[in-house]
Amino acid sequence: MAELTYRDAVARGIAQEMTRDPDVVFLGEDVAKAGGVFKATVGLYEQFGPLRVRDTPISEQAILGAAMGAAMTGLKPIAEIMFSDFFAVCFDYIANEIPKSRYMSNGQLKCPLVIRTGNGAGSRFGAQHSQSVENWCMMIPGLKVVAPSSPIDVIGLLAAAVRDPDPVIFLEHKSLYATKGEVPDGEILDKLGTAKILRPGKDATIIALALMVPRALEAANRLASEHGIDCEVIDVRSLVPLDTQTILGSIAKTHHCFSVEENPRLCGWGAEIMSIVADEAFYDLDGPLVRITTPHIPLPAADILEDAILPTVDRIVERVRRTLKG
């Protein structure tokens, strides 16, 4: 057991899989000799050499296209897109090519690859380097979408993503890179499509993802101590496949559901989950389904402005309290 940062967990997860399987290769901008702009891939180039850990030009289409072609023909590539906002410049691969080749070819073509990316706000980078784009990916049939919130989940879910036979979008939260957590020694392998109940509770269910998970947990602690409201906090972890059973099971017990989402409001991941809850657990509910999201605006750069628009612990506490106690 050791304490590890989320950042170091990325490198450990990749190293674990590259050690296990020589077909795992890694490519991206500044990922090899420089160790990544977020220093999340330090040491991999030295450990696995220039044939397996490769710096690319600033060519996001070439990165994802090459990863796809390699995956189709027998490798298991991990491709890094430095900022998830850049998905927009290679979206053809994310939306049209990678997820659809298996279906269009009637199962002839495969595409086992992982696209890692730095997602989310908090770095004061402004509207083109701070977005939460998990909903851009969740809407596309054929993709799997994962967003870990802790170092141990980074390793376990990354390992599961690399071993998965389908293309997986792996969203690392930039503001979590410096956070720490206990990680056991040895191989770690988790399972895609599994949500985790991080805090059991009986009065309300709060579902959250990535950076919003620690905020939901802190809010739950305050709701308990300050308002006597006992919240169950679920880390969704995997948007596709989606573990609806864990979420619906929790709501059957608490009768209230809140989502805490960093993405802008329209078509956020919570909207999809809430529609499932409304369809399938309506008679379990004792109150409205409440989405706590970033407002539907581009992200500002200034720290004071950025901090004001992301869901905060205060906002979560207030919305849950007001909904349950009026």
Add this chain to the structure above:
Amino acid sequence: MSQTPISAAAVNDDIGEQTRLELYRSQVNIREAEQRAFDLFLQNMVKGTSHLSLGQEAVAAGFAVAMKKGDLSFCTYRGHAHTLARGVPVEKVLGELMQRDNGLMRGKGGSMHLTSEEHGVMGSYAIIGAHLPIACGAAWRAQYKKQDDVTVCFFGDGTTNIGAFHEALNFAAVWKLPVIFVCENNFYMEYTPIGDVTAVKNPAGDRASAYGLEKIVIDGNDADVVYRAAKTAYDKARAGGGPSLIECLTYRHSGHSRADPAKYRPEGELEKWKERDPIKIYRERLKSFGIGDDVVAKIDAEVRRVVDDATEKCKAAPNPPMEILTTDVYADGGWAWRN
């Protein structure tokens, strides 16, 4: 005239009689199948869109015949020709165009996405330029695993003006990948002449130097010329010499897609190019090497019979069953995104 002696030139030159007959058969097979696809469209039996390679057969045939088994092809939505040239049965191609259950992908892909993994046809791509980077990835795999196959990526002149072309060419050159980029310059992107929207005369050839590559512009209507250029590029790639970019000058006899009557052509242009019809050129070539008319006629008849037979089979084939609607979205064979 099957007794006509084969000239020494034909026997001994670098291509040889057997390969020439293969090149001819491949071109005729494409011509007949494409013409049939057009006829079936007029009978409302080819659904959706389709993009024919009538007049461009020599490029597909030349590159495919020069390939080895295990080499990979990446095609565009104008990809029937390249798919057929790799040996995919006509019935499978026409079946997909007719969206029947006997099609290559049982109707799930359609005309623009012909794929036959077992023949090395790694897909046909309908987003301009998308497959150039993907071909780089297939070539990277060969390089990484020290396998000696080459990857060939076909595209049109219009593709040279999209960003993915530039990204892929630079990437392939920097990584020295065993990939051949084949630009079929048929002088029209869709409806607009490529020259009207391109800063250079040769849309691919004049850009080669930007990637440290040799400018190669060839007669794409002469299968011998294409075959030789292909062999040279494959040999270079297999020897670790990196990518090639080859611009083949050719001309499509039909419109861009089935919706296009090609009224934008200047008068006489099509007729001029039809004098340089690749099949006409090749019949003369075979004759000049002493291959008899009867040999040619026999190939023509065999191909026609295969296409006729395929047509009847496709007409009789059932529609795809509803059960395949939700198969193969994910690797487990299904489409489940939740529990």
